[in-house]
Amino acid sequence: MSSSSYAHLTGNDESSFHTHLAGKEITQNRNWMENLPHDVVVAIMQKVGTIDILNNIQNVCVSWRKICQDPALWKSIDMHHFGDLLDRDVLVEMTKHAIDRSCGQLIDINLVYFGNDDLLKYITDRKNQLRRLRIVMCRDITDEGLSEASENLSSIEELHIYLGDISLLKYITHVGLYNVGCNCPVLKSLTFNQQGAMMESYEHDFDPNTEALAISRTMPQLRHLSLFGNHMTDIGLQAILDACPSLESLDLRKCFKINLSGELGRRCSFIKTLKLPNDSTNDYDFDYQGYEFYYSYDDDDYS
Structure with missing residues (x-):
């Protein structure tokens, strides 16, 4: 890392006196937040995002830099990078x-x-209270890294994994999910969303139910499950419904290999919040349409 980058990172760069908060320029002589209670200031700064805090906010003035040293500000770390x-x-x-x-108070990280396996290990090797982990299209986080990290994630309640194109599908699989289920007994919410190609188009021995079966065998306590774009068939869905009786929400959008016209559909209808394969994706976190060109299948495959 360059010395200038590290100066920004550690708050030792005295040259930066301007930043942006909610789209408005804040200068050193406008420290209106100094009159607010400390916990209110921390809450406001948390809305800015971790990258802006480290690169900009902490360099505005001495008082803001002092606030940025408070462990309470870092209970939630949002590394949202484009x-x-x-x-x-x-x-x-x-x-x-x-x-x-x-300082061990971390609860939520995005x-x-x-991100890579080394960073995941760094997170979980520190004594913290991590309850929510969100991994979005991190191609360098693998089954091996997730499995090792899960050994130190006994308190985690939410795990959200978003996979993108086909190159990402090979990194976190049913193996990582299985180990998470074995090591995380209080996990209540799981997202394992996929937006890439159908793997069986490339691998003739591909089993579409491996992830669903890993979930059913190790995560009976789940209450919220999202499997957007999963390749499972009725076998995988039935296994999940049999094993996870406490499900309150289930996202099956783009899961085109399941048939909900019979008994499976009746069982799913009892789930409080249910999203079906053909339901709208307008509220999805990412642009699903951008990945559709990867798909290669005939309409008859889903009849």
Whole structure:
């Protein structure tokens, strides 16, 4: 990491006196937040996002820098990165620095478009209270890394994994899910969403139910499950319904290999919040349409 990048990261860069908060420029001589209660200021800064806090907010003035040292500010770390703004190695170091500042109070972390097994290990090796982990299209986080990390995630309640194109589908599979289920007994909410190609188009021995079966065998306590774009058949869905009687929400959008016209459909109808294969994706977190060109199938495959 360059010295200038590290200066921004550690708050030692005295040259930065301007930043942006909610789209408005804040300058050093407008410290209106100094009159607010400390916990209110922390809540406001948390809305900005971790990257802006480390790169900008902490450099506005001495009082803001002091607030940015408070572990309470780092209970939730949002590393929402759009893929082309900062070097991935810099982002990893920034995340580690934010984790260190949490001083064991970390509850929620969001990694978007970057991250690797080493970073996951860094997160879970620290004594913290992590209850929510969100991994979005992080191609360098693998089954091996997730499995090892899960051994130190006994308190986690929510795990959200979003996979993108076909190159990502090979990194986190049923193996990682199975180990998570074995090691995380209080996990209540799981997202395992896929937006890429149908793997059987490329692998003749592909079993579409491996992930569903891993979930059914190790996560009976689930209350919320999202399997957007999953390849499972009726066999996988039935296994989940049999094993997870406490499900309150189930997202099956783009799961085109299941048939909900019979008994499976009747059983699913009792789930409080149910999203069906052909339901709208307008409220989905990412642009699903951008991945449809990967698909290769005939309409008869889903009849």
